[in-house]
Amino acid sequence: MSNADTAYAAIRGKLLHGEYMAETLLSENVLAEELQMSRTPVRDAILRLVNEGFLVSLRNRGILVRRIPIKEIYDYMQVLNLFQKHAIEAAVEQGLSFPIEELRRYLEEEKQGAANKDYYRYVVHSLRFTRCFMSVAGNEAMIKVVDSYHDRMIFVSITNYNRTPHTPHYSSIPLHEDILASLEASDYERTKHLFDDFLRKSKYRMFELGY
Incomplete structure (x- = not known):
């Protein structure tokens, strides 16, 4: 090197x-x-x-x-929301199965990060959960976009965590628990609703905290 x-x-x-x-x-x-x-x-x-x-x-x-602007973060989250719902539609149309066990492993790593107050570990595995979920669609262009934002999302998340230590964090854990439950029940409309609801709450939270 x-x-x-x-x-x-x-x-x-x-x-x-x-x-x-x-x-x-x-x-x-x-x-x-x-x-x-x-x-x-x-x-x-x-x-x-x-x-x-x-x-x-x-x-x-x-x-x-550089302080990454709120609009840049939210624009990416909107794109990600569309990608996630496309992955669901692709799985349904093509009869594909989501990698439940791999998703569960990433969720357990998120929980371990939270239990040990290791926010970096939590964020990394939260992002891996998202990437793994989307990979079912087999769309390399979507994965490249997600990978291109990987480090920026870690940076934004860690910055926010350090700026607001007394604000509740680790919001991906209950989301990913609900996503897994909906996938296991093959309730894909609920999965889509979970993504939309998380996007709405994230927008409110971002503008409320001003990051």
């Missing part, structure tokens, strides 16, 4: 684990000192993260951790 790749992995890891919060001002020199390497690979890593939408380079002021 090159120094630029090492720097990228280290900075990205701190972003996703909430060590660098949104609107934090970073310094290329300080980052180079922390990583014990020259500024050139750090600069390359920063450019990569700028292109991915995590950082903003400010002329003569440093690097700002």
